[in-house]
Amino acid sequence: MKTILETINCTNKKVTISIKKTDQILEAVKAALREPQKFLPLHEPSIGDLEKQFVNDCIESTFVSSVGKYVDRFEEEIAKYTGAKRAVAVVNGTAALHISLLLAGVKQNEEVLVPGLTFVATANAVSYCGAVPHFVDAEEDSLGIDPSKLDDYLASISEFAGGCCINKDTGRKISALVPVHIFGHPCKIDEILEVTNKYKLEMVEDAAESLGSFHKGKHTGTLGKLGAISFNGNKIITTGGGGVILTNDETLADYAKYLTTTAKVLHKWEYVHDRVGYNYRMPNLNAALGCAQLNRLPELLRSKRDLFGKYQEQISPIDGLRLLSEPPNCSSNYWLQTIILDEANLALRDEILAILNDAGLMSRPAWTGTHKLKPFKDCPRMKMTTTGSLEKRIINLPSSSFLNR
């Protein structure tokens, strides 16, 4: 095949290179997969007998809702696995981030720094606090927030007043920063932490995608004041819908529990609520599923790492693109396998997406930059150069566990 294409190259180079690369990519992706002839979703859950066993036990107990042993157990096991002092299970990752931001002290009309290159939930959670997302650019290596650009930007647009970082342009306090570990890869968290310390910002990690990802041996989501993990159906493990708040602060954890359970004051029968709370508790039924899923996390991580190896083996010989791999000193969960096209090849993205999706190998581009979405188009932002470029060059490949040949 290669020879034929090279021959054609001589007659119409431009067109042929395009055909060649898209075909090459399709063949490479197929070659990495066990059953490339099947329709393969982007990411589907891997569910076994233990899941049934725990869920059936939960149903038999009739404790399917707001109380039950599985919620406690899931929280304990997540805390143990991540090394967080406490984990508070909630209804989804968005809710986890919303409450984490509230607990980090984010207030109405303050600004929260968030990346543009992330799922919309990051900015939505800021909005739920009545705060304003303030968008910052990504860097090429991990796709996370660029700490160096961030530092320069804050130096130019902010000033300290009353011990707070104030946006000189809007006059609003910048109270927190939310780094996101994109597609499961830890961002440059040490350098980001240096910036947040320098500018006295709280750091709340959006670890929605990164259960099983570690930075220098520490689990993502445990490096800031609070962290949020998602267990949506497309994540490495799922509770149907669910999330967890991680923190090393016992008081914050207690407050998280209280806020996510309608802010009810503990009493045997009285119903007193002393602030506006939320109905964000994870049902016991979903936690039962989560306990079983957590049990197989090590196996899923191995399988996803192996899939990365298979893709890498097939895709690395193709020039003009790279496969996103775990950053130095990190262990990634390889949640979504990701091709990043070189700038020179970005025009190929839609063609590649079409050829892969047509072949039943579900692939997708990065999210549209959140800063460009209608509800956030007037929010403050730095120059989003790298985000703008990455957006056009990212392709997520089928990434479910056990796809590897």
Added chain:
Amino acid sequence: MKTILETINCTNKKVTISIKKTDQILEAVKAALREPQKFLPLHEPSIGDLEKQFVNDCIESTFVSSVGKYVDRFEEEIAKYTGAKRAVAVVNGTAALHISLLLAGVKQNEEVLVPGLTFVATANAVSYCGAVPHFVDAEEDSLGIDPSKLDDYLASISEFAGGCCINKDTGRKISALVPVHIFGHPCKIDEILEVTNKYKLEMVEDAAESLGSFHKGKHTGTLGKLGAISFNGNKIITTGGGGVILTNDETLADYAKYLTTTAKVLHKWEYVHDRVGYNYRMPNLNAALGCAQLNRLPELLRSKRDLFGKYQEQISPIDGLRLLSEPPNCSSNYWLQTIILDEANLALRDEILAILNDAGLMSRPAWTGTHKLKPFKDCPRMKMTTTGSLEKRIINLPSSSFLNR
């Protein structure tokens, strides 16, 4: 027993009457129950084999999360049962109410009329919209909003300006009213609708507690612009955690679906969201449980009605109190069985609660009036006379299905 107590009455009348009534109530409650010697929670789910079957099928399909046949089926079956044109399944009743209020057009800094006698979620949902709960009083018959007081009150405090009802005192628009069908009993909805029409208020029904309750043959939650039902673990049927938005307006239903699924614009692979949306979808796993539960709703309704009959038989001979029964022209789901003490006996409430709870028959008073809770203490309100009185006189009895002797 009666004779002995009456004899003692002659020597120390006051004390004896008190002892007599609490004991009488305990004995009456026990006599209504099949297994009064057991610990009986206030309300526990009734779950059988079909629930296991559907949930196992869901797990086997691996579609446990945001898409799957059970969500569609649950929505269709709820719509069919309630007679609503459409039903949109969400993560819980609070979320259903939040989105219903947004869709009814409730905006920041507007006021929404809500009863004081309700679970805190009613007022919380108003707060999530950035609006202000404005509390109104209850009436004695159904425990719902008092339409006559409401009319008088609005006549005195509001004026029309630009076609809107404006609170003369605060200057804010009063945009909607949320009647609640307390403990499953339909409130005086016809009279309330007359008032909302007169003052051009949207009506959003909080039918969280009233699945299976009908007013003149129409299901509660289908009588206003939108209605919200809850499937929390303590409700007549449960999805673990869950809720549904009911509406007869197809456009609103589509918009509800869109808003509860992160406001994502439909596209095969692109991620564009054109307003701040919510992650409020009901997971398929929970919908699977819901489909099975819904199947047994008729049986649960019969059983709860029968339990009411048994309580009524035992409790009605005791004077100084009444058992809450379905209003005229209504069919109630009898979600929570409810004693209402006469004014003269309100001092007995805590004694009765203690004696019942000590006997393992879990009972509780009404919620603390929402208007008295810290987060809402400065919100506008009418004179809450009946609410204040009812709060001190309500006792919910063990109400699970199949408790009846």
